[in-house]
Amino acid sequence: MVAWQDGHRTDPAACREQDQGKFEITHRDGRARLGRLHTKHGVLETPALLPVVNPNIRTIEPRVMWDKYGIGALITNSYIIWKHDDLKEKATKDGVHSLLNYPGMVMTDSGTFQSYMYGDVEVGVDEIVDFQRTIGVDVATMLDVFSRPDMKHAEVEHAVRETDARAPASLKAAQDTMLNGPIQGGIHRSLRQISAQLMGQHDFAVHPIGGIVPVMEQHRYKDYAKIMMSTLPLLPPNRPVHMFGCGHPMLFPMSIALGADLFDSAAYALFARDGRLLAPWGTVRIAELVDWPMLMPCVAHYTPADVRAMPALEQENLLAHYNLEMTLAELARCKQAVRDGNIWQLAEQRSHQHPALREAFLWLTTPPAMQRGIRPDLFYTDRDAARDTNGDQGMWEDAWDWVVWSQQTPRSGGVLWGGDDTFVRPHTQKARRLLHNRWQPIEARRKAVIFHGIRGPFRERLSEVLVWLKHHLSDVQVLILTPVGLVPISLEDLNPFAHIDAPSWVLQHRPEGLWIQRELERLGLHECTFATVNVASDGMKLRLEEALEQLEIGNHDVHASVDREDVETARHQLRIDQAVDKQMVLLNLNRTQAERLIEGCSFVVNREGRVKNVNGREGLHLLSPRLRDGGISLTNHGAQRILDVRTEPLPTSLPDTAWWGSAGKGPAVVVVSADAEPFVRKGRNVFHGFVAACDGWLAPGEACLITDEKGALLGHGLAQCTATEMAVFTKGIAVKTRGGVASPKKE
Ligand code: GUN
Numbered sequence: 001m002v003a004w005q006d007g008h009r010t011d012p013a014a015c016r017e018q019d020q021g022k023f024e025i026t027h028r029d030g031r032a033r034l035g036r037l038h039t040k041h042g043v044l045e046t047p048a049l050l051p052v053v054n055p056n057i058r059t060i061e062p063r064v065m066w067d068k069y070g071i072g073a074l075i076t077n078s079y080i081i082w083k084h085d086d087l088k089e090k091a092t093k094d095g096v097h098s099l100l101n102y103p104g105m106v107m108t109d110s111g112t113f114q115s116y117m118y119g120d121v122e123v124g125v126d127e128i129v130d131f132q133r134t135i136g137v138d139v140a141t142m143l144d145v146f147s148r149p150d151m152k153h154a155e156v157e158h159a160v161r162e163t164d165a166r167a168p169a170s171l172k173a174a175q176d177t178m179l180n181g182p183i184q185g186g187i188h189r190s191l192r193q194i195s196a197q198l199m200g201q202h203d204f205a206v207h208p209i210g211g212i213v214p215v216m217e218q219h220r221y222k223d224y225a226k227i228m229m230s231t232l233p234l235l236p237p238n239r240p241v242h243m244f245g246c247g248h249p250m251l252f253p254m255s256i257a258l259g260a261d262l263f264d265s266a267a268y269a270l271f272a273r274d275g276r277l278l279a280p281w282g283t284v285r286i287a288e289l290v291d292w293p294m295l296m297p298c299v300a301h302y303t304p305a306d307v308r309a310m311p312a313l314e315q316e317n318l319l320a321h322y323n324l325e326m327t328l329a330e331l332a333r334c335k336q337a338v339r340d341g342n343i344w345q346l347a348e349q350r351s352h353q354h355p356a357l358r359e360a361f362l363w364l365t366t367p368p369a370m371q372r373g374i375r376p377d378l379f380y381t382d383r384d385a386a387r388d389t390n391g392d393q394g395m396w397e398d399a400w401d402w403v404v405w406s407q408q409t410p411r412s413g414g415v416l417w418g419g420d421d422t423f424v425r426p427h428t429q430k431a432r433r434l435l436h437n438r439w440q441p442i443e444a445r446r447k448a449v450i451f452h453g454i455r456g457p458f459r460e461r462l463s464e465v466l467v468w469l470k471h472h473l474s475d476v477q478v479l480i481l482t483p484v485g486l487v488p489i490s491l492e493d494l495n496p497f498a499h500i501d502a503p504s505w506v507l508q509h510r511p512e513g514l515w516i517q518r519e520l521e522r523l524g525l526h527e528c529t530f531a532t533v534n535v536a537s538d539g540m541k542l543r544l545e546e547a548l549e550q551l552e553i554g555n556h557d558v559h560a561s562v563d564r565e566d567v568e569t570a571r572h573q574l575r576i577d578q579a580v581d582k583q584m585v586l587l588n589l590n591r592t593q594a595e596r597l598i599e600g601c602s603f604v605v606n607r608e609g610r611v612k613n614v615n616g617r618e619g620l621h622l623l624s625p626r627l628r629d630g631g632i633s634l635t636n637h638g639a640q641r642i643l644d645v646r647t648e649p650l651p652t653s654l655p656d657t658a659w660w661g662s663a664g665k666g667p668a669v670v671v672v673s674a675d676a677e678p679f680v681r682k683g684r685n686v687f688h689g690f691v692a693a694c695d696g697w698l699a700p701g702e703a704c705l706i707t708d709e710k711g712a713l714l715g716h717g718l719a720q721c722t723a724t725e726m727a728v729f730t731k732g733i734a735v736k737t738r739g740g741v742a743s744p745k746k747e
Contacts, residue, residue: 011103012042024732031259050075052266059269062102079111095136107139116146129173141180142170147211156186164198178205196234208242221360229399249330253347272319281353296325365424408701412629417502452481453536456498470570486519490581493630590664639716651693654727658696668695683740688729715740
């Protein structure tokens with residue numbers, strides 16, 4: 001909460017002592033995260049921009065940044081302070097916060113960037129960290145060795161190894177001051193990976209990605225994306241990632257979508273000096289402007305011509321404010337997008353602003369096979385442009401899994417179609433892969449009818465036809481074709497498949513037969529012949545008749561009605577199909593387990609005929625399909641029954657995330673320590689630090705079972721993280737508990 005008094009913002013409260021240096025996640029959208037970094041000068045909400053303040057030239061006063069803009073942290077350079085006697089003396093005597101007249105979190109850099117710009121610096125490795133600690137900074141930076149993109153492999157390797165070698169002495173000098181451990185490696189994927197692994201083993205508080213300033217200056221955004229993809233998956237996820245020197249708002253959405261937490265910017269001031277304005281779509285010169293690219297509060301009373309007429313310093317100061325306001329506005333937009341679950345869509349939209357950014361985005365979202373010029377998917381044919389010829393495809397697969405696995409499914413709401421990009425959004429990919437990995441068709445099905453042509457729901461338009469098909473042709477697989485792939489009709493309310501807001505020609509597009517055949521195979525429907533029916537066309541029943549003929553299923557009158565009793569039986573069976581299929585995809589049960597769980601079940605149905613509750617044979621409420629997002633809500637009874645049918649041993653450790661090899665093993669189990677038991681039983685959330693073990697296939701947004709160390713069910717809930725994250729976070733919510741099982745003693 002930001003508190004203001006008489007135009008001044010109150011000073012921040014220090015975090016709790018035991019929390020100092022901890023980082024927690026409060027919201028996430030795939031890899032993008034909103035977090036809180038706990039420091040002695042307040043709890044910094046991330047993603048955050050740390051404006052660079054040169055202690056000699058304060059274009060915007062730090063106090064103004066705090067008071068007017070609510071900026072919670074800034075970065076300055078300890079080497080500059082150290083080199084200037086007057087600054088050094090004041091900082092040593094009164095501390096860096098007093099020197100800058102700033103009450104929030106202060107991060108300092110170490111002089112590495114000066115060595116890159118001007119040659120060697122004269123300060124020692126431990127001396128500069130010791131100095132930063134003495135002047136009371138919140139986050140200090142070690143003296144890393146800068147790696148430039150034009151350096152030879154051997155030189156960059158030296159920078160990586162030397163930076164790592166300096167880490168122990170730097171950490172020792174830092175004592176209990178939080179320390180930045182920069183990642184170097186130039187544009188060499190393997191060196192970035194080595195650097196991430198080496199630096200991640202030391203006890204750093206934050207990991208800046210170093211050596212990227214020249215990459216950004218040269219608009220090499222594809223290299224920037226590659227650096228992120230080779231580094232971030234290997235860093236300890238409980239430490240914030242800082243993009244060193246990245247302050248152009250154009251790069252925020254993509255960076256945040258890939259997991260960046262902190263940015264720092266001298267750009268707001270440097271560009272202002274040069275008469276340039278920052279915008280989310282690039283940089284604009286004031287010299288050519290009649291109107292503002294966006295009207296920011298600081299220029300509300302001026303036209304660009306008014307500002308051009310101002311004295312140079314006044315102009316520079318106003319443009320610096322403009323740039324800062326624009327940068328903060330884009331950051332706020334990104335944060336809201338993370339909350340709304342559409343940061344990737346924002347990155348996708350922004351990627352069209354600059355050809356180099358688009359190139360980076362295409363590289364990110366283009367499967368490796370396609371990058372080698374092979375087209376695995378006939379559905380999408382125009383991504384060849386992103387083809388990569390420098391042998392970097394190998395990294396794509398793993399790092400992309402890291403992005404895709406962390407997407408929350410299912411989600412609620414409509415999905416905006418964005419051309420080809422819709423298909424390769426990580427959320428779409430996650431939904432497809434869960435479906436392909438987990439859904440098991442009934443073996444015997446060799447024929448499929450595929451409906452398409454409208455945005456979902458199909459169920460209303462098809463209700464009669466589905467009953468007819470179930471009654472007469474129950475071994476025909478019914479599917480729907482959506483702009484992002486085929487899905488069994490029973491799963492039509494799973495986002496994003498039939499939820500895509502697209503023009504009708506997209507919905508009515510029928511891809512080539514070969515593509516459909518491949519989709520069927522991905523669903524495990526091998527050697528399945530199919531026919532399609534456009535639901536949007538006139539005479540849908542006639543089209544169905546033609547389809548059945550095409551499938552050589554003759555002698556059926558699709559216009560004939562079904563007896564009332566048979567209608568009820570068919571509807572019951574359709575509901576069973578839906579419950580079984582959803583359990584497979586959303587609870588990761590295999591078909592046999594899913595069928596057993598609801599054997600002899602009954603349904604409570606609402607006025608529209610949709611299932612509200614699924615009750616087991618004994619009448620106990622087991623689960624409910626969620627209308628909001630197509631998910632499943634478990635009850636305690638349902639959770640217990642699922643735990644009872646589990647054949648996997650209970651987890652005994654906190655393993656690394658195991659991406660896709662877990663199909664059919666049931667929802668992940670989270671084992672909590674004895675301290676947490678009474679809270680979980682009362683339905684309270686599980687916090688990091690109280691988890692003793694979990695399954696490797698735990699994923700954010702997915703249902704999980706919560707047990708004690710002996711395997712007794714304590715509750716169930718929705719996981720907030722992956723297994724790898726579970727192993728390292730010590731603060732924040734690990735599982736949002738949805739049901740707690742009361743202690744048997746008290747019953
Ligand atoms: N500022 C911008 N890039 C870097 C870097 O690689 N290291 C340090 N210490 N500061 C930077």
